[in-house]
Amino acid sequence: MEAVKRALDKISVERIKLELLGNAYNSSSTVLGRLDPRTLLIWYLFFAIVPWFMHNRTILLGMFILMAVCTVLARASTFIIFILCLGLITQVGWMFLLSLFFGGGGESVLPMLTLTLKLSVISLASITVFSSLDPERLSDGLSALGVPDAFAFSLSYGYRILPTLLEEFHQILLSFRLRGLRPQKNGMLYWRTAAYYLRIIVLVFYPLMLNTAKRSRTTVEALETRGYNYAVNNPQVKKLKLSYLSLKPRDWMFAGVTALYLIALFTLGTAFPELIY
Amino acid sequence: MANNILELRGVSFTYPGAETPVLQDVSLSLTEGDFVAVIGGNGSGKSTLCKTFNGLIPHYYTGEFAGEVILHGKSTEGKTVSQLSRHIGYVYQDFENQLVRPTVLDDACFTPLNYGLADYRQRGERALELTGLTGKRHDFIWQLSGGQKHLLALAGALAMDPDILVIDEPISQLDPQHARHIYDILRSLNERLGKTIVVIEHHTEFIAEYCRSVVLMDGGRLRWQRPVHEALSAVAELLPLGIYPPDVTRAAWMLRPGAPAGTLYPLSCEEAEGSFARRGATETAQRIERAGVHLTELRTERREEHETGLREDHQGGHVAEHGVKGAGEQAVGHGSKGAGEQAAERRVLRNPNHSTAAAAAGEQEPVVHMDKAGLAYRTIHKTLQPVLSEVSLTLNAGERVALVGNNGAGKSSLMKLIAGIAQPTAGTVTVKGITVNGQPPERLAGTAAYVFQNPEDMFIDDSVRGEVSYYLKARHREDRAETVERMLAAFRLEELAERDARLLSGGQQRRVSLAIGAAMAPAVMLLDEPTANLDISTKQEMIGVLHTLRSHVETVVIATHDMALVAEWATRVIVMHEGRIIADGSKEEVFADALLLRRAGLTETQLMKLSRSLGLPQICGSLEEFTSQVSWQEDVKLEHKEEGVALSGSR
Amino acid sequence: MSTLKTRYTLTQSQKMMIFVLSMSLYGLSNMFTELIPSVQLGPIELSVEYFAFIPLTLCMLFHPLYAAVGAAVGEIIFGELMLGQFGGLGELEKFITFSLAMYTAGRMVSDPKNRRQVGIAAITGVAIHQFFSSVIDIVKVWVGVEELEAVQGLAESVVLIEGVSFLNDVLFSGILFALLPTLYLVPRLYGKIEPLLGMKPRERNMQYATGAWLSPKLVIVGTLLAAVALGAELMSESGWSFGEFELPGAESNEGSLIWISIAAAALVAAAIILILRRSARRRQEAGQLDG
Structure with a gap:
């Protein structure tokens, strides 16, 4: 050691x-890095809060896919993503093992998976946004949104x-x-x-x-x-x-695409809430 | 007719809780377009005085304030620091801490942006242009060198286009070349843009060259405000205050005992032209082509001095002679082993293995041996940036080695290799038979002690005694009590033993840092810029302290760009340039080679210049040596200079 | 001729100095603690959670509010944003609990020379923070997992994990990196660091003029109450009944209950932020010595 x-x-x-x-x-060289910081922050705010209250697995999975795509677009460092995965696996893994010990069974895997999915969406959203914002733009964006x-x-x-x-x-x-x-x-x-x-x-x-x-x-x-x-x-x-x-056209486009995707996703999700499991 | 841009009337100030005022009834007026130096000993109130200009006193530092400050004819009473700062730019002595933004342009724009000026970006750009930093504008602050950071601090102040610029010790951390660069910029701001410039300065040579008038502070009072020539000629008055006028001035003063007060002495070598004459040789006008004659003289001189090194001397002189012409293709690689490959780069003036000191020490093993050592750092572009390449070097016991060269020439890196702080990326480094490569720094501590440039970086305990004894305590040495006492006595620290080293003055901190090193009883002691940031009188004292070191350590190595220190102290000089050793020899030899000095970015001291132009048998290291060899020529006129002063003063 | 009166006050700039000092130091330390690897012994992690001694020391020596908030900001900037681990909103809760805990610890000390007081305050500060973060972690799982109690043993395991990590953080990190260093540093720095910032040292039994409502007593009692409440709740969840009572309609409408609890938590958080900000502003306006 x-x-x-x-x-x-x-x-x-x-x-x-x-x-x-x-x-x-x-970071300003990536697609996301060229967006207005306010767009990114508001976008982030949505994906940091909403997943907590979603229990629809189809929607969560859809969000996860969106986040994964965005993370790739943001060219986040693989190291950070690795750390994230490791953290999730250990945390949720231990919970699962212990719950077995306390008399749970295989059925506790599914709710745990949902939790993991939520946490991943939220974490990926933050990685995407904060690795796309250099400190100056982040602080300007925050101060534009009213942070002291x-x-x-x-x-x-x-x-x-x-x-x-x-x-x-x-x-x-x-x-x-x-x-x-x-x-x-x-x-x-x-x-x-x-x-x-x-x-x-x-x-x-x-x-x-x-x-x-x-x-x-x-x-x-x-x-x-x-x-x-x-x-x-x-x-x-x-x-x-x-x-x-x-706010430039690309900001509107980004917001628009996200909104369209979400509408489609919610429609799909309500129709088939248990598309996967 | 010039206007008074700023006036102080009867200003006094006492810090809260302090018994005595730091400023007592100071009245002063600054003329528009003046270039003023504020001088005075430690604690004379120089900085405090300058802080009254922009209202830091009494608004920021609360305390008892009396008197009036008048800016542009209006009293500043009731105005805030922010309001006054629009007219007065201030650059601190620890200027690094006034840079608050991550990138260069951003920092330059910071002040105008804060004042809500719509053209803040243009202002920032312009300030960068004035300070020559335009090419760096997208760099990070941490990528800048010390000198560039200072320029940036200046740019930050300039962006507001202030009428007055106050700069606290502009050059204390710079090598002479960069110092000159800063002053050239200040001069152009003063002459081209008409800025009033106030510097707190103790480098009198720079004052002599650049400033127009001088304010002398003493014990919180303003003693006088005079034109520069008059001011610096008051040698008898300045010396007791710890202010040392330029060498030339002092030499002239020493050579004219009994001259009436108010006599004007020359301030620079140019002014002194013809004023000094070589004693014995009355034909002073004789100014022979220096290099040739000088080298010959040098060689004869040295042959008398050390008979042992005769052969090398001859060869060395030969090499040096040729080296002056063509970058030394014919240089003979007769240095230590492994020097062969780099012979083209390196002019070995003398084989260090045969120095007198080594000869006296007999066949003893060398203290430090470096064999083609190299060091490289990874840069932001992920490439390797070499800092040292193929350095081969042998240091012997009893040597006093000065490592000289520009900022960034690799001096510190070389010492860090010896101390085991940095690991060589190529070659080997051996200290006292221990191979340094791969050793943790703890291992080498007792063998090679490194004294940092900034003494504060070495302070890890809460008292001077604690600092000195830390090393011994960690090793449970039984004799540590006596050793510590001995060290405290040797470096005159007994009185300060229980004080916190961080709260001591600059010179005292240096002494503590040396005592810390000496207490480790190392074979080789490495000092990084031991005289940086010190005023001249403390510097003089340091040279004495350095001699104390000799009795505790086998070899002392100093990295410095202080040529006066080299001249007074060193026995061997190693010149570095761009990570390589370009010369290695006695100080006489190195100093004799003007081209070499220029290439390494070193400036000659006034004494060196004078010795050379007078054709003295060797380059003088101290004033005493110089004055014993020259005499004063009475018939010299100084009037033309006075006119110049009067002219520039009234613009 | 004018003579300005001397004011022995904590000026705006001095507050700023405390803030900058605390932010840079704790931020730096946080960067290290993020990088120091932890020793994993099963679910228990022996890790250097944080160098709590830095904000603790500063809170005890200077005005606790600025030191505490500075440290929390430092953690976000250096430990999270710079390392690319910024968790977004999740950091907000850390920010609040951490500054609250450090502030409380600082307030508990009236005499920095009193070692016992310093020691108790240091460990209490850590305990408060760790307790809040454990609770929040538990609540997160609660919110995140639908029908938590439907999954056998999940509730217990979550509580166990958080409980163990709470104990680890308080006993391991708390003693080694909060209690001992604070005991070492506070008496040494007292009277020495203040003049460097141009301030007078805190005097014995100095009273806090403003913000008195947020007294350490209140925070500690609140923490204890929360602990009792949580314990009871958990017990009832896991079937070890502890007095039978139920909210009307709780059975039928699990979802809305969750929403209500979230709303309550959000309200509490918002109230705390508001109060902190207002008191900070009041202090700024007053510009007086309240430390």
């Missing part, structure tokens, strides 16, 4: 910078500050390692090594808190000189900032 060590290696500054930030801003400006600002600030924080974290961690002593033996299941790393990761936050405190002070002071407080909750500034958002 070198997992801890490997995970730590993964937390290399460069890697996270490349993987996360590079990908985050790389502070959140929108924090979102892009997060992307700004992450590499700096990681760098600093990395440096301090290195200082701990350069002056610390790794356990001589790994211990059973590498627990000594794991404990050593977890301990210093926690300890790193002590200096990091102090350093970040200093940093935050300058940042907030600089925000003052850069007119941030002038802009907060100033509707005019917001309008100016969001003026580039516009």
Whole structure:
């Protein structure tokens, strides 16, 4: 179980910078990425809520197919989808096994399948939408839909500050390692090594808190000189900032296609509620 | 006639809870279009002064405020920071923290957008154009270098088209080339666009070259505000405050003891032309073709000095001579093993294995040995970007090695390889017989100690004592109490032992970081830019501290672009350029090669330039050395310069 | 000549600093905890759930509201959006429960130098959060699976899984990554980190002027009540009758009952958001020291 060590290696500054930030801003090239963020968010809202209250399996399956197509269109990373599947399988799998233990039988598979279907539709919807929106467009979309400006600002600030924080974290961690002593033996299941790393990761936050405190002070002071407080909750500034958002024909087309599909699906679903099982 | 754009009348300020005011009755006026340097020792109130300009004091920092600030003839009382910031751009010393958006253009547009200006995008674009960042506008902030980030912070301020720009320590983290670039931009803003520029600065050479007037702060009071030439010539007054006027000025001052107060001294080498004469050789006008004569002199000088290295010296000098002409095709690959392949790139001035220090150490094994080591990072385009290629190097005990080169030349990476922080992607690195490849950093800690550029990155405990003893404590060393005491004493930290290192001044933090390294008793100590961010007086002190290190460590390696430090401290200089070693030799040899210096992006100090133009037997490292070899020529006129000052001051 | 009066207040900018500080630090830590692998022992997962000590410490040292909300925002931005794991609306519930729990913990501490107080508050904060998230998870299955009780053993297994994970998170993560680090950090940082932000340290027994209605007592009592209610409900569901009572019409119309419970939950959530926002706004307007 070198997992801890490997995970730590993964937390290399460069890697996270490349993987996360590079990908985050790389989404506007897809079909879905060119849609208006508001369209995508409203679309998402529908598919995040409605499935919870659907018990019609045909409709759920139809939605699942739609989501699968959209996920492909959004070119979501396979890694994320893999994680999603793994999570679903373990969660639902354990529930199923335990319910057998409590006296259930094979018949509990079907309701569980329905649950899985619902969860997949919802998760795929979120993957589709959020991997199609780069942080800027997401925050603009949110603020257009009335989410407080502070959140929108924090979102892009997060992307700004992450590499700096990681760098600093990395440096301090290195200082701990350069002056610390790794356990001589790994211990059973590498627990000594794991404990050593977890301990210093926690300890790193002590200096990091102090350093970040200093940093935050300058940042907030600089925000003052850069007119941030002038802009907060100033509707005019917001309008100016969001003026580039516009619903284009492709947004209407996307909404229209989804609506048509859903109408057809609901008709089919009511006619044959148990098309599959 | 120039107008006063900003005036301070009797301004005093006390931070809440503080006993003494940081500003006491300061009155000051800034003329439109001026280029002002604010100087003063640590804690003299420089930054505080500048923060009254845009209302950060007293609106943001609450405290006891008295006096009046007048902008464009109107009192600023009752105006908010946001309102004042439309006219005054502020660039912080830790400018990185004022960049708040992920991408370059976005950050440049941020301020005008906040003020609801419809043309915010054009403003941002224009500001990027002024700072030369247009080509980078879609980059992420984290892809920028330190210098570019600074330019971006400047662009963010410029986007509002302010009348006044305040820049706190614009160049403290930059190599000389980039520093010059920033100042050139500031100058063009000042001259072409008529911006009033205020810099807080302690690099007096830059003040001399770029600024028009100087404000001296001392203990919260404004001592005087003078034209630059007058200001920097007040050497006797400035030195006790820890402000060091340019070398030339100080040399002139030292050579003219008893000159009346108010005497003007030259500020730059150009002004000093003809002012100094080589002692003994009275024919000062003689200005011979430098390289040839100089090299010959050098060689004779060195032959007398070290007899052991005679053969190499000769060859080295030879190589250097040719190297000046054609990029060294004839260079002789007689360096350490494996240097053969790179001979075309690398001009080995002297075989380091035969340095005097090594000769004294006999047949001892080298402290560090690198064999064709390479290092590459993965870039955003998923390609491998080499940072170091084919570096072969041997470091011996007793050497004081300076690694010099531009930002990004690979200095830090080279040191990180030695410290085992980065793993070489090619070749091998051996430290004290341990092969570094594949070792966790914990393993090498006691052998190679790396001192980060930013001391704060090394602070992991809550007191200076804790920092110094951390390593020993982790290893349960029994003698740790004495060792720690010894280190605290050696680096003059006893008084600070219980303080939190983060709250110390820049120079004190450096000393702590060195003590941390020294307490590990490593064979080789690697220091990354130990004088960065320090004011000059602290820098002087650091050189003393570096000598303390020698008694604790076998070999010290410093990565720096501070040529004055190299000149005063190093015994061996390794010049790096684009990930390769392009020269390796004694400082005299390296300094003698002007072309090499230029290629590596290094600028000569004034003393180096003067030594060269006066044809002194060697390049002087310290003022004392220089003044002992030259004398002052009385008949020089400085009037023409004064006229220039008067002219530019009244525009 | 003018002299401005000194105000010893938590200014707008200081609140912003606390928010930014908490957001970046907890966000960063969240990124790590998302990446640290967990040890799976059957259905029980030994995982580093989160570094709760960061928001806990900050809530105890500074104004708890801004630190708590900052941390919750940080989690969404760094831990979810950046890693591409944003669960959409599901995060909203996390946001609310987490900030509520951290806020409560911060409010419980009146003297950051009192180790016992700090320790109790830290573990309570984690327990409140974990309890709410377990409940929400159970409710989700309830809503998601039609005729839950028709499936033998499903209700029990859901409760068992959530119960075990609750215990794991409180006892494993809670002690190792909330209690101990908080006990270590709070006394060390107290009086040291505040000046870096230009603030005075929290003084002993400082009173919270606004938002007093949301006292820790209320939250804890509420949590306990909810626990009792849920327990009773589950018992009756699984057939271990516990006093016979039924809502009229519950038998005949399962569907509408579900709708009613969802509506109730939505109302509660909306009310909490509203109140949080309003109190935040009131604070902003007042611009006074309430911490």
